[in-house]
Every structure is written in structure tokens, then in C-alpha cells.
Amino acid sequence: MDAHPNTAGSQDLDALVVGAGFGGIYMLHKLRNEQNLNVVAIDKAGGVGGTWYWNRYPGALSDSEGFVYQYSFDQELYNDNPWTTKFVRQPEILAYLNGVVDRYDLRRSIQLETAMTSAEFDESTGRWTVRTDTGDTYTCRFLITGLGLLSATNLPEFPGADRFQGQIVHTGAWPADLDLTGKKVGVIGNGSTGNQVITATAPVAAHLTSFQRTPQYSVPAGNRTLSPEEIRAQRENFDVNWKQVRESSVAMGFVESDRPTFSVSAEEREAIFQRAWDEGGGFRFMFETFCDIATDADANEEAAKFIRGKIAAIVKDPETARNLTPTDLYARRPLCDSGFYETFNRENVTLVNVKENPIAELTETGVRTADGTVHELDVLVCATGFDAVDGNYKRIDIRGRDGELLREHWADGPTSYLGMATAGFPNMFMILGPNGPFTNLPPSIETQVEWIADTVSDLLPAENGWLDVDPETEVAWTETCAEIADATLFPKAASWIFGANIPGKKRTVMFYLGGIAAYREILGKESSNGYPGFLNQSASELA
Ligand code: FAD
Ligand code: NA7
Numbered sequence: 001m002d003a004h005p006n007t008a009g010s011q012d013l014d015a016l017v018v019g020a021g022f023g024g025i026y027m028l029h030k031l032r033n034e035q036n037l038n039v040v041a042i043d044k045a046g047g048v049g050g051t052w053y054w055n056r057y058p059g060a061l062s063d064s065e066g067f068v069y070q071y072s073f074d075q076e077l078y079n080d081n082p083w084t085t086k087f088v089r090q091p092e093i094l095a096y097l098n099g100v101v102d103r104y105d106l107r108r109s110i111q112l113e114t115a116m117t118s119a120e121f122d123e124s125t126g127r128w129t130v131r132t133d134t135g136d137t138y139t140c141r142f143l144i145t146g147l148g149l150l151s152a153t154n155l156p157e158f159p160g161a162d163r164f165q166g167q168i169v170h171t172g173a174w175p176a177d178l179d180l181t182g183k184k185v186g187v188i189g190n191g192s193t194g195n196q197v198i199t200a201t202a203p204v205a206a207h208l209t210s211f212q213r214t215p216q217y218s219v220p221a222g223n224r225t226l227s228p229e230e231i232r233a234q235r236e237n238f239d240v241n242w243k244q245v246r247e248s249s250v251a252m253g254f255v256e257s258d259r260p261t262f263s264v265s266a267e268e269r270e271a272i273f274q275r276a277w278d279e280g281g282g283f284r285f286m287f288e289t290f291c292d293i294a295t296d297a298d299a300n301e302e303a304a305k306f307i308r309g310k311i312a313a314i315v316k317d318p319e320t321a322r323n324l325t326p327t328d329l330y331a332r333r334p335l336c337d338s339g340f341y342e343t344f345n346r347e348n349v350t351l352v353n354v355k356e357n358p359i360a361e362l363t364e365t366g367v368r369t370a371d372g373t374v375h376e377l378d379v380l381v382c383a384t385g386f387d388a389v390d391g392n393y394k395r396i397d398i399r400g401r402d403g404e405l406l407r408e409h410w411a412d413g414p415t416s417y418l419g420m421a422t423a424g425f426p427n428m429f430m431i432l433g434p435n436g437p438f439t440n441l442p443p444s445i446e447t448q449v450e451w452i453a454d455t456v457s458d459l460l461p462a463e464n465g466w467l468d469v470d471p472e473t474e475v476a477w478t479e480t481c482a483e484i485a486d487a488t489l490f491p492k493a494a495s496w497i498f499g500a501n502i503p504g505k506k507r508t509v510m511f512y513l514g515g516i517a518a519y520r521e522i523l524g525k526e527s528s529n530g531y532p533g534f535l536n537q538s539a540s541e542l543a
Helices: 022-034 075-080 090-103 192-201 228-236 238-246 266-279 282-287 297-314 318-324 441-459 471-486 516-528
Strands: 010-018 039-042 116-122 127-132 137-145 167-170 184-188 207-212 218-220 335-337 349-353 359-362 366-369 374-376 379-382 397-399 428-430
Touching (some): 184 192, 184 366, 218 282, 238 441, 282 335, 318 349
Parallel strands (some): 167 379, 184 207, 207 349, 218 335
Antiparallel strands (some): 366 374
16 A cells, blocks of 8 residues: 655655654655655655554554544645544544545655664765665755654563563554454553553453553543534634644643642532543543642642542452552553453453562463463563653664764753754754653644744755754753753653653653643744754844
8 A cells, every 4th residue: 555666775855754653744745745845754664654553452542632633734634534533543543644645645755664774964065864774875954853752662571582482562563463352461561552452452352461560540531422513513613723722731622720629629629520530531630620730749649539539439359459559649641541440340351460579581371470370371462661752763873963973962861952953963853852842742743843844944045054953052941841840740750751661761851841832932933033042054044
């Protein structure tokens, strides 16, 4: 289904786009179709779609509501979207992104099964040279990376893995033909992904064993079919809805609460949480109920207590309920589910607390835990997450000015200015790079792609001109991100949002938590003021 352009050998381009997910697809469209530039996109995957190409595991579902988990740059595209449910399943998102690629005739400019392995900037020519694992070389003035922030898989090494006779799979590299029906399945991990895969697999597996290290708070997704009236309203309210999204914080399509948790009585608080529980959605529960759940420890505890009460009411076996009940802060990316806690009432589901009883090794037939039990498995699913944000960048030799390696530039943690550019790497623009906005992502992706496209357009008249971040600006942006994050509870939770999920990875700020509205304002000022945060541009030649 995916055509390959002819690219053997080397090509000289205006821009190379790396990655063909939400970000890369729109970037290619902007630069090739709207700005008429000579552009190619490459992706190491066998198809377009990024996240939604790789994550084909059972139960994969967006946790942003569908009406805002799509592009908004073309209202006709929006009106043609066939999604009919509140949250959207992976096959539908993948089909949508393939449809977008065909609609704008992008496929002929996308080279699949092609991984960027190195990139080097030549100061004398102002051009990048990019090499791939297929032996192709691209030279380009603009290198635009949309490598994905949840894309580099984290696969822990377990002793004995090579002995195991069953199949080991990571959810983020799911084999398209894997069917778990009737199998003995083990799942390591119970984050957003583990939660989905456990809930969807238990009803079809012969037996499911959940190897859980840290219990998580989860609320119902409340996924459902939308009525024709609701779908019509989404289309009719296009302008109002997207304006609201861009003027909000987390860009999830609802108005974030400005009501403090303790401004209402205990009864009213319970009723508000209950309404959110009944309506469904993790982000709604955290941000639409009260304004201080993510910032005030006492408020946070009220939300956490409510969810703990639900776990106690749902899970029948007291020991299983104890294991499933979190006691830490409710300050990771908020989860929602389609019956996660209920799944543990099933006869064919076992929970193993691997914090108390760690995985010792894999044997030929399964997983042996420290207590000596061998949990017999046909398939071991690693829902163990991602080396988030900078993971894919560190796997490539990207050299900027003076031959500096990006992974060395980021030795103390990934940094950037505006989440899109980093000092010493001129004309390299990252979509969803480190310290970009923490939101429902398509609106932030659109914001960044449009800013990058405008910046490219501003730079074009200055022959071989380039923009490079002022190192001081980068330090200041990092400090801004850290200050905003420190005013929240998120850094106190051990999650991928701060790089705390990978052994040995430095815990550091990786997102701008100031919200999409403030972010868009900053971007607007940066370009309209002639890029004051950057060096090396010829200001008079920029628009
Ligand atoms: P990706 O879709 O990750 O695409 C990056 C692409 O770059 C990949 O195809 C990869 O193959 C390619 N690539 C990487 N390195 C190289 C290389 N060296 N050479 C060539 N190609 C390379 N976000 C939300 O806002 N809401 C949600 O509900 C939501 N649900 C999610 C559920 C799951 C299971 C996961 C994993 C993520 C979810 N996300 C969600 C985040 C999601 O990643 C983004 O919403 C969005 O899809 C990111 O698009 P992207 O184009 O930036 O990156
Ligand atoms: P997460 O949220 O990082 O979750 C990974 C899970 O895997 C989590 O439960 C981890 O436990 C567990 N894990 C990781 N390594 C191990 C080892 N070695 N042993 C046992 N358990 C382990 O990744 P997801 O894919 O679920 O979600 C990432 C984002 O993608 C999500 O926020 C959505 O935006 C989509 P831990 O909690 O670290 O104890």
C-alpha cells in the first residue's frame, strides 16, 4: 500500500523531514504543497502513522477525545472524518493518517523503511548531510525531525530472555499478525498501555498474568458511540472548539476548572468527582473537576482517595485490591480505562506484585519470580513504556557546529528553546522536541509545524542563512520550564514525563507545562520580533 519514491544514492533537498507520524505528515504537506519546496520525508517504519503504525496492541485507544485528536488545519478534512466514538481506536487513527497522506498526495514523497543514522551540519555551506541505514544520503538546508516523543521503546533486559521459548513483544513494536486468543499471556507494566492491553486481552486469553511494579490511578474512559447530533455539533462548532483548545492549557477540548478543591463542601466534592467518574476521561478527572489537583498535595489526596475508594468497591479479592491500590501522588499522566480494575475479578487473571516479589529470570516456559514460582506463558508482553522525548535522538549521531554530538550536548538532560531548536544545531527544527508543551498533542504539533514552516519561509530569502539558538536563551527556557514544573506535583512522581522511568536516565524537566495558550503567545512574539532568541540570522533579511 505504501509506494517508495526513487531515492537510491544521494539527493539535494530544501528540507528533509524525518518521521511520518502526525508531525512529519503535516510538515511535509506544509513545505511541499504550500511552499513548493523540494522535500522528502523518511521513516524507519514500514508504513506511515508513527505511534499508530507501531502500537497495534489489543485495546490501543487514544486517551484524548477524538474531536480534538486530529488535525484542524483543513476544515473539509475535519468534516470528512468518519470517527463516531468519543475516544478513537488505533486502526481508525492509522486509517485516518493514511487517508490524510493520500488526500494531499504525500505518499510519493515519503521513503519508508529508511532510518536516519547520522546527520552532520557543515558551517561553510549551511547545509546538513543526512545518512540512512539504506545507504542513501540527503543534503538539505533544513532538517526537520518528528521522531516522536513516545517512540523509542524501553525493553528491560531480563536474565534468561534468550532461553524463553515463547514470544516476547513490546507494545510499541507490535507484530501485526499476533493473536493472543487462547494463549497464556504475561503483561509487564500497567501504565496507560499496560492498562489497555490487560483489559482488552483478558477476555480472549486462556490466562493473563499482570506483573505489576507500581499501582496506578485510573478512571473510566466512558468510551461510547457518539450520536449523529453530537457529531454534527462537533462539526458545526469547529471554530469555537478549536479556539477554545488553543486558548486552554492542556488542549483537551474542555474548559479547565478554576475551582479549588476545598472551596466546596465534602459532599459537593464527592458529587463532582462522581460526575467526572461517570462521564469518563483521565484528563477531565484531573483538570475539569478542580484547578489544584496537579498543584496542591492536599487537593491531590482528595482525588486519589476517591479513586482508591472505587478500587476497594470494584475489586473483590482484598489482597488483589491492596496490590492495585496506589498510595503515592496522583501525578503521572492521568489514565483512563475500559474496565481495568474489574478485569482483576476474572477467574483467568492473576496479579503478581513484582515490587514485593520481583522477576528473577525468564525460564524456557515463563517468568520465575523471586518466590520461586514459574508463571507459565506463551507470550510475554512488555508494556514497559518508552525512553521518552530524547530517546530516538540519542540513538542517532547528530553533529552540529564544531562537530558537537547532540547526545553530548544533552548529557545533562535534553534541552531546547521552545521545544523545537537546540543551540549549536542550526536549521534543525524538532517537532515535539524536549521542553515543548505538555498537552493533547495534535494541536501542539500543528502549532509547531506552522511555526517551523513560517520560519523556513522567513529564512529562505537569506541565501544559506541559518538560525541557531542563543545558548543563553536555551538556558533561560530550560529554567522557565523547570520553574513552571516545580510549581506542580508532576516532578514528584516517578514517570516518563521527567525521565524517571529509564534506569540510569537523568531525571530532568522535559516539558513546558505552561499550557498551549501561553506557548502560542511566546512563539508569536519570537517570530514577529525577528527571532531574538536566536543567533546568526541576518535580521535584516528576515521578514
Ligand atoms: P510519532 O507518531 O511517534 O512518529 C515518529 C516517527 O518517527 C515514527 O514513525 C518513527 O518510526 C520515526 N522515526 C524515529 N526515529 C527515526 C529515525 N532515526 N529515522 C527514521 N524515522 C524515525 N497523544 C495524545 O495527545 N493523545 C493520546 O490519546 C495519545 N495516545 C497515545 C497512545 C500510545 C499508545 C502512544 C505510544 C502515544 C500516544 N500519544 C497520545 C502520543 C503520540 O505519540 C502523539 O499523539 C503523536 O502521535 C505523535 O506524533 P509524532 O509525529 O510527533 O510522532
Ligand atoms: P509507562 O507509563 O512508562 O508505563 C510503563 C510500565 O512498565 C509501568 O507500569 C512500569 O512500572 C512498568 N515497567 C517498566 N520497566 C519495568 C521493569 N523492568 N519491571 C517491571 N515493570 C516495569 O508507559 P506506557 O506505554 O504505559 O505509557 C506511556 C505513554 O504512552 C502514556 O502516558 C500515553 O501517553 C501513551 P513503574 O511504574 O515504573 O514501576
